[in-house]
Amino acid sequence: MKATIKINPDKVIAKIDPRIYSSFLEHMGRAIYTGIYEPGHPDADENGLRRDVLDLIAPLNLGCIRYPGGNFVSGYRWEDGVGPKEERPVRRELAWFSTETNEFGTNEFMDFCKKANVAPMMAVNLGTRGPQDAANLVEYCNVPSGTYYSDLRRSHGYEKPHDIKLWCLGNEMDGPWQICMKTAEEYGRIACETAKMMKWMDPSIELVLCGSSAKDMPTFGSWERTVLRHCYERADYLSLHQYYNDNDGDLPTFLARPTDMDAFIKEVAAICEEVRKEKNLDKQIYLSFDEWNVWFHYQKEGKRPPHWQQASPIEEEKYEFVDALVVAGMLNTLLKNSDRVKIACLAQLVNVIAPIMTVPGGGSYIQTIYHPFYAAAKYGRGSSVCAEIECPSYKCAISDSVPYLDASCVLSDEKDMLTLFLVNRSLTEAAETTITLPAAIRAQLAMMQQMTCDDLHRTNTIEDQPVAPVTLPELPDFENGSVTLFVPAASYQVIRFSLS
Numbered sequence: 479m480k481a482t483i484k485i486n487p488d489k490v491i492a493k494i495d496p497r498i499y500s501s502f503l504e505h506m507g508r509a510i511y512t513g514i515y516e517p518g519h520p521d522a523d524e525n526g527l528r529r530d531v532l533d534l535i536a537p538l539n540l541g542c543i544r545y546p547g548g549n550f551v552s553g554y555r556w557e558d559g560v561g562p563k564e565e566r567p568v569r570r571e572l573a574w575f576s577t578e579t580n581e582f583g584t585n586e587f588m589d590f591c592k593k594a595n596v597a598p599m600m601a602v603n604l605g606t607r608g609p610q611d612a613a614n615l616v617e618y619c620n621v622p623s624g625t626y627y628s629d630l631r632r633s634h635g636y637e638k639p640h641d642i643k644l645w646c647l648g649n650e651m652d653g654p655w656q657i658c659m660k661t662a663e664e665y666g667r668i669a670c671e672t673a674k675m676m677k678w679m680d681p682s683i684e685l686v687l688c689g690s691s692a693k694d695m696p697t698f699g700s701w702e703r704t705v706l707r708h709c710y711e712r713a714d715y716l717s718l719h720q721y722y723n724d725n726d727g728d729l730p731t732f733l734a735r736p737t738d739m740d741a742f743i744k745e746v747a748a749i750c751e752e753v754r755k756e757k758n759l760d761k762q763i764y765l766s767f768d769e770w771n772v773w774f775h776y777q778k779e780g781k782r783p784p785h786w787q788q789a790s791p792i793e794e795e796k797y798e799f800v801d802a803l804v805v806a807g808m809l810n811t812l813l814k815n816s817d818r819v820k821i822a823c824l825a826q827l828v829n830v831i832a833p834i835m836t837v838p839g840g841g842s843y844i845q846t847i848y849h850p851f852y853a854a855a856k857y858g859r860g861s862s863v864c865a866e867i868e869c870p871s872y873k874c875a876i877s878d879s880v881p882y883l884d885a886s887c888v889l890s891d892e893k894d895m896l897t898l899f900l901v902n903r904s905l906t907e908a909a910e911t912t913i914t915l916p917a918a919i920r921a922q923l924a925m926m927q928q929m930t931c932d933d934l935h936r937t938n939t940i941e942d943q944p945v946a947p948v949t950l951p952e953l954p955d956f957e958n959g960s961v962t963l964f965v966p967a968a969s970y971q972v973i974r975f976s977l978s
């Protein structure tokens with residue numbers, strides 16, 4: 479097939495918020511225990527944090543990490559996880575039917591954030607708890623001293639406030655699986671009152687309101703409208719969550735899912751606009767896509783972990799090459815919507831539906847999906863700009879016309895580098911692709927990286943990393959404002975131009 483991509487660096491979609499390269503760590507499975515935290519591990523530091531895992535997290539240069547849940551937060555008593563470890567209670571944890579020892583809590587997470595050089599995105603429990611407990615946690619974390627909770631933090635060895643700026647008002651409160659799920663009216667009211675108290679406690683914080691837990695929830699749309707009507711003035715962001723699967727083995731549809739994510743974002747943004755106009759306000763609510771990924775392999779295998787274990791290995795997805803293509807497409811969608819999406823968390827970070835895996839007491843490694851995330855987080859900084867694609871399209875279960883090629887493009891802040899992230903969704907056909915830049919721009923190809931694989935279902939393991947990008951040794955000339963490249967079937971490319 480033949481394709482053209484016209485890049486126009488002057489057509490700026492938006493400056494990219496670095497927080498779209500964020501992630502998520504929940505008290506779930508082995509994300510925390512034997513994931514990031516394993517005292518006694520040969521690589522553990524003085525806080526029990528695994529250095530080998532920190533080393534794999536560092537290159538991602540994450541904006542923030544959402545914590546402690548997820549569904550876990552809806553039953554969490556944050557006081558259980560602070561203070562002397564030997565006094566912390568062990569509890570049955572009802573989101574994942576595990577045993578929570580509370581050895582790791584808020585302060586340990588903040589130690590981890592410092593080591594990982596990321597900002598925290600802290601969630602409060604609006605399932606079993608409410609406004610007062612949330613405000614207490616803000617007091618514990620953000621008030622310098624001289625009050626009950628701030629002095630309690632100091633007595634726990636943390637003299638300086640943690641100064642946590644970003645907070646989530648609960649998690650997936652529309653989901654029947656959620657501990658103490660709520661109707662939109664119930665959630666809207668409690669979220670509004672909680673937001674009031676949290677911001678009165680610390681006016682410098684920003685708040686994320688729960689949207690629907692997925693686009694296919696029966697209440698999607700009406701939920702957003704209702705909670706925004708209650709909370710528009712108090713919140714700063716509205717959340718979106720979406721995981722895609724290939725349960726039917728329908729790869730063309732699976733690869734088209736980033737188009738569905740795009741429609742989801744646009745629909746939610748339109749609802750925000752509708753409520754903004756209804757209320758006659760200038761203030762914009764931005765979007766926090768705070769859970770996104772591919773997720774289905776573990777469940778498809780029908781694995782059911784036994785209940786009430788500590789850190790049993792649940793939802794340990796083994797990501798395939800094709801999953802990395804879908805993740806690359808989802809990153810393109812986030813970049814193309816960077817005018818609205820300011821925060822996005824790849825869910826999750828370690829062991830549970832994660833790009834990074836560990837062996838208890840042993841090594842660690844990266845999965846296929848790590849690669850597109852790493853490339854976007856490394857080269858996708860600056861402004862998102864328009865890349866117009868003309869190429870053939872295909873029909874699948876979710877659309878009559880899905881373009882085979884999918885791309886996003888980023889202009890660096892210095893305006894000296896332009897990076898194109900390109901996915902070819904065709905499973906059989908390469909694309910002879912002509913990329914053009916406006917005539918006035920002098921450019922040269924600076925780098926081309928390619929990810930292809932002879933087996934779409936290939937995975938990486940601790941022993942073997944067959945799925946990885948390859949930097950092409952020779953670059954074609956960029957002449958008369960264009961270059962023609964051969965884009966292999968089922969591939970991901972990172973193409974960088976230096977501009978002068």
Ligand code: AHR
Nearest residue numbers: 504548549550649650825
């Ligand atoms: O990320 C795993 C789970 O998926 C989270 O706990 C929940 O919010 C979502 O349903």
